[in-house]
Amino acid sequence: xxxxxxxxxxxxxxxxxxxxxxxxxxxxxxxxxxxxxxxxxxxxxxxxxxxxxxxxxxxxxxxxxxxxxxxxxxxxxxxxxxxxxxxxxxxxxxxxxxxxxxxxxxxxxxxxxxxxxxxxxxxxxxxxxxxxxxxxxxxxxxxxxxxxxxxxxxxxxxxxxxxxxxxxxxxxxxxxxxxxxxxxxxxxxxxxxxxxxxxx
Numbered sequence: 001x002x003x004x005x006x007x008x009x010x011x012x013x014x015x016x017x018x019x020x021x022x023x024x025x026x027x028x029x030x031x032x033x034x035x036x037x038x039x040x041x042x043x044x045x046x047x048x049x050x051x052x053x054x055x056x057x058x059x060x061x062x063x064x065x066x067x068x069x070x071x072x073x074x075x076x077x078x079x080x081x082x083x084x085x086x087x088x089x090x091x092x093x094x095x096x097x098x099x100x101x102x103x104x105x106x107x108x109x110x111x112x113x114x115x116x117x118x119x120x121x122x123x124x125x126x127x128x129x130x131x132x133x134x135x136x137x138x139x140x141x142x143x144x145x146x147x148x149x150x151x152x153x154x155x156x157x158x159x160x161x162x163x164x165x166x167x168x169x170x171x172x173x174x175x176x177x178x179x180x181x182x183x184x185x186x187x188x189x190x191x192x193x194x195x196x197x198x199x200x
Contacts, residue, residue: 011051011052014051015048015051015052018044018045018047018048018051019044019045019048021044022041022042022044022045022048025040025041025043025044026041029041037094038089038090038093038094038097039090039094041090042086042087042090045086046083046086049079049082049083052079053079073119073122073123077115077116077119078116081112081113081115081116081119082112082113082116084112085109085110085112085113085116088104088108088109088112089109091103091104091109092104092106092109106168106171106172107168107172110164110167110168113164114161114164114165117157117160117161117164118157118161120153120157121154121157121158121161124150124151124153124154124157125150125154127147127150128147128150128151128154149196149197152193152194152196152197153193153194153197155193156190156191156193156194156197157190158190159186159187159189159190159193160186160187160190162186163183163186163187163190166178166182166183166186167183170183
């Protein structure tokens with residue numbers, strides 16, 4: 001048991017260290033402190049995915065519904081879709097720096113991220129529905145509190161989806177009247193609902 005705790009602690013330390021290295025690499029790249037490829041920036045992030053791949057990736061950690069035995073879909077597809085988004089983004093940034101038009105369209109780049117957000121939305125809506133008792137059963141406070149985090153996540157993902165789509169439109173120049181405040185307001189509302197999950 002002690003060895004397992006030590007392993008989990010080391011795993012958490014390594015994961016946070018890789019995220020910190022990614023943040024530093026991104027800051028140095030954006031600030032032009034060092035001139036290196038976007039692939040170098042992504043390396044710590046992919047190392048982070050490799051470290052946490054054995055753990056459960058979900059938002060929030062799902063509770064198995066009564067009399068049901070299935071893993072949430074977003075916990076399974078999280079790493080592949082996020083890595084696909086990050087790889088496509090690196091291809092876009094690397095090629096956009098060298099030539100125009102880039103090798104990959106921004107719409108293609110954002111597809112895995114949008115798919116991931118839709119899956120989280122559907123998954124948590126399904127989980128919320130599964131946790132609510134049927135018509136023949138009375139709804140008590142315990143059932144409501146059990147399903148509430150998944151409801152908050154579903155609402156949060158609606159705003160995250162809107163913010164991601166607005167970001168895509170803003171970056172691609174699809175809507176000239178779209179301001180950065182439109183993006184940040186949606187991200188802020190989404191984070192507020194996500195915060196409610198953390199305070200359960």
